[in-house]
Amino acid sequence: MTWRLLAWSGIAVAALVPIIGGIWLFTLPATSAFRLPPPIAKAEQDATLAALTPPKRSRPLIAMLGINDMTETTDYLMPYGILKRADVADVVTLATGPGPVALFPVLKVEPDATIAAFDTAHPDGADYVIVPAMSRDDDPAVMQWIRQQAEKGAVIVAVCAGAKVLASTGLLDGRHATTHWFYLKNWRNKHPEIRYVADRRIVADRGVATTTGISASMPMSLTLIEAIAGRTRAEAVAREIGLPGWDARHDSNAFKFTRPFALTAIRNTLAFWNREQLGLALAPGVDEVSLALVADSWSRTYRSHAVTFAATGDVVTTRNGLRVYPQVVAPDWSADRLLPAVGTAPPAQALDRALAGIETRYGRDTADFVAMQLEYPRADAVQ
Incomplete structure (x- = not known):
């Protein structure tokens, strides 16, 4: 390394x-x-699912956003693999520029399209944009594109330290959110208007969702499947991938x-x-x-x-x-x-x-x- x-x-x-x-x-x-927190109340679960309801299409369009120069491996690939397996949405991998996406700390992939090509093909935008951790939190092309997608009505989902990227757009100001424990203190100091929520792996608030660490992208993906296609379909996918259960509870401490x-x-x-x-x-x-x-x-x-x-x-x-x-x-x-x-x-x-x-x-x-x-x-x- x-x-x-x-x-x-x-x-x-x-x-x-x-x-x-x-x-x-x-x-x-x-x-x-590590202590397993108490179960999350049904009202909170229902509110999270409602916040993640597809905003536009009956079969949603999900865009996996990456920067060519280092995007976190699991943040980018895990949601893609689970959501594609579920077959409840059209999922595309994107990069800010032409050529492959170098993933951190390992792997290199060829995305489906650039963000410019996506905009040409889908001028009305995506239903969901998934934002992984990236080598830069303030890449100008990323900032502009995320804001544009949010303006077009897309739900923006930041995985792990992708919340740092999302915070840089200003979209988390005044919203409830979470992020990876290692970056939490600096993230909160730099963006004091964010309303941090502890003990939750997934937090959704008014068109924006965030998660805790890298491994949270699995329950996040299943939660998104449930919001799109219902609990039965999410449970079927969970059985396929070998996960007996999932929810948003988390022991942040x-x-x-x-x-x-x-x-x-x-x-x-x-x-x-x-x-x-x-x-x-x-x-x-x-x-x-x-x-x-x-x-x-x-x-x-x-x-x-x-x-x-x-x-x-x-x-x-x-x-x-x-x-x-x-x-x-x-x-x-x-x-x-x-x-x-x-x-x-x-x-x-x-x-x-x-x-x-x-x-x-x-x-x-x-x-x-x-x-x-x-x-x-x-x-x-x-x-």
């Missing part, structure tokens, strides 16, 4: 800067306990900068001589959700970086039609650095399996470190 990527993620930098005054480490919490988190970031970052490049076979028909979760999690250990490989450099088409470029052309990969094949388990289980593999290879601290970055409560850590 390059220092540029580390700097963008912010975690390693935040952990390393204060090391000079090591007392800082002892001010951090020693542990973080469980996700924070702890001492083990900081120490793991420091230790794994400084051990740069021991970093591994792990191969992930890229096969036609691969599920986008599983691919994103596996590649993303193994590339956040600061001990390893996943790379996709295939026998040729040709674009590989995924289960739902996304075109992915292999990062390395190779017929095979060294067995000791080969990640398990994607697609052997339901997509919702891919992250748990990846975290289990990370724990086996690098230890529990690193697996917990990755889960904290993804804002994902590991099942065995919930109290």
